[in-house]
Amino acid sequence: MKNFLFAVAGVLVLSLPVLQAEARPTIEELQKRAVLDDYEANVLFGYNIVMDSNRYAPRYAGNGLRCSSCHLNGGTKRDGFPLFVAGVYPKWRAKNGVRNSLEMRIRDCFLYSLSGVMPPEEAPEVLAVSAYISYLSHGQPIGTPPEGWGVPTLPETGADPDPPRGQAVYKRECTMCHGADGSGTAAAPPVWGFQSFNEGSGMNVVPRLAGFIWANMPMGKERSLTHQEALDVAAFLHIQHRPFDPREGKLKKLAEEIYHGLSRLFGKKEPVTPQAAR
Numbered sequence: 064m065k066n067f068l069f070a071v072a073g074v075l076v077l078s079l080p081v082l083q084a085e086a087r088p089t090i091e092e093l094q095k096r097a098v099l100d101d102y103e104a105n106v107l108f109g110y111n112i113v114m115d116s117n118r119y120a121p122r123y124a125g126n127g128l129r130c131s132s133c134h135l136n137g138g139t140k141r142d143g144f145p146l147f148v149a150g151v152y153p154k155w156r157a158k159n160g161v162r163n164s165l166e167m168r169i170r171d172c173f174l175y176s177l178s179g180v181m182p183p184e185e186a187p188e189v190l191a192v193s194a195y196i197s198y199l200s201h202g203q204p205i206g207t208p209p210e211g212w213g214v215p216t217l218p219e220t221g222a223d224p225d226p227p228r229g230q231a232v233y234k235r236e237c238t239m240c241h242g243a244d245g246s247g248t249a250a251a252p253p254v255w256g257f258q259s260f261n262e263g264s265g266m267n268v269v270p271r272l273a274g275f276i277w278a279n280m281p282m283g284k285e286r287s288l289t290h291q292e293a294l295d296v297a298a299f300l301h302i303q304h305r306p307f308d309p310r311e312g313k314l315k316k317l318a319e320e321i322y323h324g325l326s327r328l329f330g331k332k333e334p335v336t337p338q339a340a341r
């Protein structure tokens with residue numbers, strides 16, 4: 064018995080350094096530190112980009128969103144496109160037909176979801192977000208998706224998504240935060256229009272958008288919509304005007320910029336975004 068206890072104590076002592084290595088400073092701790100090493104400084108830069116993309120990555124961000132508009136709570140929310148996903152990459156992806164690195168996914172989201180410019184592979188912004196993602200991935204599985212990956216896949220409802228019904232849901236449940244014209248308010252970012260994600264974004268896919276909305280919206284009342292309501296409102300958002308898919312060509316992009324410029328000239332109000340309001 065005594066020997067057994069010694070053995071247990073021995074194992075505990077031996078595993079202490081391992082347990083200590085598990086402890087990771089929180090972002091708040093990093094923010095308070097006077098001196099950061101290179102890795103920590105990079106993690107903090109990545110966090111700042113995710114939380115306030117227009118301010119910390121102005122060269123590449125393009126609209127009224129920030130990464131955390133969709134990767135909720137700085138990428139820490141399960142079923143809200145969490146970013147603790149480093150262990151899943153590199154990964155095959157049908158969208159571009161190649162095996163994608165984590166960095167490729169980050170660059171893609173700048174181009175499509177932030178409707179901005181694709182940064183080069185070695186851009187400091189991309190490396191910083193990548194460092195933040197591996198920081199978040201601490202303790203998550205390697206080679207298999209973490210729990211709460213992406214958003215839930217909603218079960219078949221037996222009825223097609225219906226945009227007019229979705230419009231009624233939008234008016235009732237979303238207008239107070241996202242605005243009657245979808246352009247956002249000080250409380251929430253735009254969900255359509257020029258300041259929103261573009262047509263090529265992974266968010267512009269009805270079943271995925273429905274899963275996101277069902278699990279995360281209306282904020283504070285998550286999971287209160289029926290699956291059908293989530294599908295309907297996703298279909299309503301899907302048919303609204305938003306920036307073109309940049310893969311569709313430069314000419315279309317140019318026409319769009321001229322139109323955008325003209326509508327600004329003739330006094331169409333520019334949407335307020337939480338970032339601009341801060």
Ligand code: HEC
Pocket residue numbers: 113116128129130131132133134144145146148151165168169172173176177192212213260264265266271
């Ligand atoms: C408009 C919503 C939206 C915004 C804003 C957005 N993303 Fe995404 N992001 C998505 C969606 C949707 C997916 C997953 C769907 C897919 O496969 O396209 C995704 C996937 C990712 C992935 C892969 C995650 C995984 O689960 O495999 C990474 C990494 C990522 N985004 C990083 C970023 C970064 C960094 C930013 C800010 C520069 C950003 N995203 C902004 C919607 C968004």
Ligand code: HEC
Pocket residue numbers: 128129131132133135136232233236237238239240241250251252253254259260276280281282283296
């Ligand atoms: C109480 C306010 C509130 C309500 C109500 C609300 N949202 Fe949101 N929504 C937010 C906030 C805030 C974010 C961004 C989160 C962040 O930046 O941290 C967001 C993000 C989103 C996004 C992803 C980012 C974007 O702008 O495209 C979508 C899509 C969305 N909401 C759809 C909806 C839909 C559909 C409804 C109604 C069913 C709804 N929301 C109701 C506050 C709200």
